[in-house]
Amino acid sequence: MPERELTFAQAVREALAEEMRRDSRVCILGEDVAEAGTPFKVLSGLVEEFGAKRVVDTPISEAGFTGVAVGAAMTGMRPVVDIMFGDFITLTMDQMVNQAAKVHYMSGGHWKVPMVMRTTLGATRRSAAQHSQSLQAWFSHVPGLKVVLPSTPYDAKGLLKSAIRDENPVVFFEDKMMYKLKGPVPEDDYTIPLGVADVKREGDDITLVATSSMVQVALGAAELLEKEGISTEVVDPRTTWPLDEKTLIDSAKKTSRVIVLDEGYGRYGVTAELAAVIAEGAFYDLDAPVKRMGAMHVPIPFSPPLEDATVPTEQTVLEAARSMCGNQ
Amino acid sequence: MPERELTFAQAVREALAEEMRRDSRVCILGEDVAEAGTPFKVLSGLVEEFGAKRVVDTPISEAGFTGVAVGAAMTGMRPVVDIMFGDFITLTMDQMVNQAAKVHYMSGGHWKVPMVMRTTLGATRRSAAQHSQSLQAWFSHVPGLKVVLPSTPYDAKGLLKSAIRDENPVVFFEDKMMYKLKGPVPEDDYTIPLGVADVKREGDDITLVATSSMVQVALGAAELLEKEGISTEVVDPRTTWPLDEKTLIDSAKKTSRVIVLDEGYGRYGVTAELAAVIAEGAFYDLDAPVKRMGAMHVPIPFSPPLEDATVPTEQTVLEAARSMCGNQ
Amino acid sequence: MNPVTSNPEARESAAGKPATEKDRWLHAYRQMVSIRLFEEQVNDLYTRALMPGLAHLYSGEEAVAVGICEALRVDDYITSTHRGHGHCLAKGASPDRMFAELLGKETGYCRGKGGSMHIADPATGNLGANAIVGGSVGIATGAAFAAKNLGNDRVAVCFFGEGALGQGSLYEVMNLAQLWKLPVIYVCENNQYNEYTHFQETTAGTILGRAHAFGIETDIVDGQDVRAVNKIAGGLIKRARSGVGPAFLQCDTYRYSGHHVGDINREYYRSKQEEQAWKSDRDPIKVLGSWLIEQRHSDAASLEEIWYEVRKEMESAVKFAIEAPYPKVEEVDQHVYA
């Protein structure tokens, strides 16, 4: 029997539906999540199955309904909030960082906040500076939060189910450009633990450590590199926190050359932490400095030729890898 | 004539007073900034000199008055907003990141936002998890913002004057524990350019790159190391963005051993970027991996013995440096 | 091509000089037609796949932007929204540079860096459209703060959809504006929907009560009647300019199209009949046109002529934009810092 394929969006929806069937405390809060199924149509059909009490349309009040989710999570629900564009997490930082992330600790372990925030990342949709950011570095910086960055439909389903079952606040970033990407997704009730990296492709000459949207870019670049005789390993941390340092470092030790890729702004971003961890852990094995590739340090421009220049592509990764391997 | 000494708080106040005298467009907005002169008393006396139209008490509306400052800056004022505790920047992220940082770029260079946000950082005041954070990494991650971390009264005055004269939104972090620290401050109208690191102490065996509160810790550790025969260089980037990479890398090349120190959470924080930059730039000169020291990855606890364990101290830096230099 | 410079009546009225009743309303008519036909072109560019991304059309709501901007001076400020083309045009922007911006071209208002949702224009006091719902309420209030502090007598108008009533920052800044008696007018364009949800499902209590709570002067107007909007706005603007303080104006209106150009099948959230009723009974351009004819300020043929002229203008503006070059890629990291 051929493996079943789902799109990334379908995988997310299936994870939610399965968890909502399994546990009546799971509910969804967000703007246009019900009949509209979100502007990206990721949630289509859920309100029909679970009703408007569990798939709840909210006003445009990101701080407000995120705060409500924190309180609801503390008192017996398992809310999943939907923040349409990752750029709008700016409005929820107090609730996520000063409240959700700290409640368990500040209460000496008494209260828990089992909630999930689903939001998006990624540029190149011609949506300009306020609808194109990839701000996962901020949440990754905050103790008390977990941060998930799925890169395939398979991972999306398994990781989202783990996130919903987790007893802590988890932020789940979905790449908008990936919603239509297809891939095999088992019908089973499988979960993928948070904090375990995945080697998406094995190789010997160079490691590409990539998150979310950049995993597909890395895999594409690996194909091209293969033709040039460069064997490329692609490692996907899958969660920036908890971080599976060992898998990253082991791969770096094996290949001795590493490029880290993340679609957030390059400066003070996810790539900095990953590079620092690898540079420290594989110090004596590296042949060259770890190279970082992220979004250019500019607000994302609207104009297509400019926007395209801000994000790493298969081509720019290929060139960087080639030059690192001395095949320039 | 002996050099004049001021406290850090006095230096900040003097910079503000001088700039307000020089330029009538400079005004201050914040909670209890007028008669109370802020809870830290940093602004005492300013309302008496400049009046309540220029030193403006606001309601407890961080998002609101930050937004007002953005608009006022675009239309001819040069506002300085006061966010009492750095933890409250969570409430201003949309205005700072989606608005202030992007207005110039999104408008194709037409509008400018010459504003300053002054806020605080630092733990060990027994203020617990919501009043002790050092969140400079977030703003450093955002193109369009500049981020200043003064470590001495002298730097505070010179850097704040530059920040106020800058045509861009600048975030200025003051260490609460440093307000009473004294140091020489000239009476002149001097400025310190943003983006120029300062070698606070020269040395040959190891480099401590430290920001804000950690500079004093690094200097203290350097004294102790001196007694053990380890010559320590202390480099203060002074601004995390723009970042003076060259001075950091040059020092690393010289000493070949580096510890980076910042009071923010260690994970995905400022130390990650500084370490990554140095590991890349001085790759062939480093004798050991760059070591990072930041706040422990926990919400800051209230209990004194616990809180004290979360932050690097002279002693822990000493030990790390000692072991790095092989003098264990 | 820029209405502000090309149209003497507009200049005079903007400068506070009384133009004749007839000239004023004919100008308003032309402005509304400009917006309508601008949006027609935008939709066309989208369906022809010539426009990158999406856009949110203002068709149906023209009387709000025009009624209010006709009561403003050219040096007064506005802030606008994701549905901002109407505000920009009404405040005096040129269609050619707007289209260029929508196509990401170098001659666009923002050199292509902003796109549809971020058009800004210092020359007409346009502080910029904003893609964050409620994102500009602080900016508009800040412009009013500056006007008051710098002692010029400018006024700032903050346009926002009724969806922005969900954003807490609106309440924060209304409090500040009233405490400090700032010359800012909050204009709530109640087009009945927040994206795909009727506003009554997201709005407890009343819209005006939200401003009234802060002691702010409030009013409500039929947003399809440009003369009514203009009259009420004129009074509130005069009041604000004189230093009495802010105001909040609810304009009831309707967007003819989907939430954005791609929102085609929308019967799950509103009926075709409802859309049709607004278009046939309450179209702002028809309403003003009938009045102009009734008053003998114009006749059907002359009005037709305006449509014809504006359509030509829009066509050539689109052509200008299509032919314009993209910015050079090297520009990508310019304008990050001033």
Add this chain to the structure above:
Amino acid sequence: MNPVTSNPEARESAAGKPATEKDRWLHAYRQMVSIRLFEEQVNDLYTRALMPGLAHLYSGEEAVAVGICEALRVDDYITSTHRGHGHCLAKGASPDRMFAELLGKETGYCRGKGGSMHIADPATGNLGANAIVGGSVGIATGAAFAAKNLGNDRVAVCFFGEGALGQGSLYEVMNLAQLWKLPVIYVCENNQYNEYTHFQETTAGTILGRAHAFGIETDIVDGQDVRAVNKIAGGLIKRARSGVGPAFLQCDTYRYSGHHVGDINREYYRSKQEEQAWKSDRDPIKVLGSWLIEQRHSDAASLEEIWYEVRKEMESAVKFAIEAPYPKVEEVDQHVYA
């Protein structure tokens, strides 16, 4: 030592069983005295440099917390503020574990990790004090959301100072609460000052108008009269519990001390006369005491006896806390994740 478990009347009243009028108000009296004397000890710990950091005293405001919490069940929820000791005690927390928390000790409610501003206690439905002004409005509303969805009939009370009216999130959640008819009561403790600024300088319009805007049931009460608070709160809580929806209660009150224990010289923002007038004319404990005596529910000596007993209790609670051990340093990274 825990008032909830040690005091049968309280348990009964909390369980909804009617206690006698006399017993109810004597219990309320004791609760208010507990808060007053707790805060006396806190100030003392501060001046003796035994307490790390600062604390915000509730003295003067006792009738609000007690009046409201006496109308709640033990399984109802509250959220509290930086000035939270009164809410915690009124909801049933034990002074000993509270003092331990204030000193950062392992036996504290939060194992010393929270301190004065973060006391939380699941056993009494206390979701936690919050050091972010307005930071808990979402949490309280969320607890009400859960209560409604889980079909239990709990109510959530959100205590906040009038300074929190400056925070936009309050308006966001009041809208949600009213739309969804959630069982949450927003209790605005108007003690006249936001830190060092009189609330009239920061509050345009009216306090009640802020909730009225959303169609929320509102009321105002003399926050120095515990019986009045209790009566009005009782009605609103009953209403909320029955599913009718949220309410907003303004309690006018006064803090006797500075903003925090270190705020000693405060004449630049309020006069000694003003402070004295509230203390002598409107002290909530005196007000209730006089009534108890008038009604012959008690006499001066019996009331005196309550003070004596409570003082002893507080002294031993402080002693417990001082003698308690700090948490082990290894605990520092426990409880980051559940």
